[in-house]
Amino acid sequence: MSAREGGTLKVRMSASRPFVFEHPPHARLAVAVLRRLPPFAGQPIRIQYLPGLRDPRGEIHAGAFLRERRVVFNCTPVEFRRVFVHEVFHFVWWRIGNARRESYEEILRAELRARARGELGWSAEWRKQALGEGDVRQRSRRWREYCCESFCDSAAWLYSGLRHHAEFTLAGRFRASRHRWFAVRIRGCLSI
Numbered sequence: 659m660s661a662r663e664g665g666t667l668k669v670r671m672s673a674s675r676p677f678v679f680e681h682p683p684h685a686r687l688a689v690a691v692l693r694r695l696p697p698f699a700g701q702p703i704r705i706q707y708l709p710g711l712r713d714p715r716g717e718i719h720a721g722a723f724l725r726e727r728r729v730v731f732n733c734t735p736v737e738f739r740r741v742f743v744h745e746v747f748h749f750v751w752w753r754i755g756n757a758r759r760e761s762y763e764e765i766l767r768a769e770l771r772a773r774a775r776g777e778l779g780w781s782a783e784w785r786k787q788a789l790g791e792g793d794v795r796q797r798s799r800r801w802r803e804y805c806c807e808s809f810c811d812s813a814a815w816l817y818s819g820l821r822h823h824a825e826f827t828l829a830g831r832f833r834a835s836r837h838r839w840f841a842v843r844i845r846g847c848l849s850i
């Protein structure tokens with residue numbers, strides 16, 4: 659479905675793909691990746707383009723506003739699919755419930771015990787590098803933010819269709835256990 663509202667072309671996907679692409683090139687870039695993603699249920703999420711997007715640390719690829727149900731993107735077309743999946747999975751993490759969040763945390767704790775280095779995206783990797791012993795034990799805010807970013811980067815690795823990327827630095831056996839976790843825990847229609 660496609661309609662003009664307020665002068666902006668909005669491309670609305672099906673009920674299980676509740677995204678409104680306000681920047682038509684994003685809709686085209688998302689077609690292939692939407693086919694690989696599980697179905698979603700939720701009110702529409704607006705996908706917006708905002709060149710020059712920054713946070714206090716500098717220029718960033720994207721930012722998700724969960725309560726406002728919108729995501730702003732500032733990434734290149736080449737990076738869009740990976741970043742799109744990452745941002746959509748912020749909404750999944752938000753709704754997924756404590757049991758599954760804690761189960762994912764357990765995967766990460768096991769990786770740390772096994773001294774696994776690397777991650778599946780820079781967003782998770784720099785947070786992992788900044789963790790101290792106490793963060794894990796106390797489930798500090800830093801630890802919980804790391805878990806969230808790791809979950810979103812794992813989803814981006816799994817569903818983006820990219821086999822290789824400079825930011826996929828986690829060793830193969832740990833990737834395999836995350837893949838298994840997603841296969842068991844992330845199935846059916848996801849609330850976003």
Ligand SMILES: [Zn+2]
Pocket residue numbers: 744748781807810
């Ligand atoms: Zn993120």
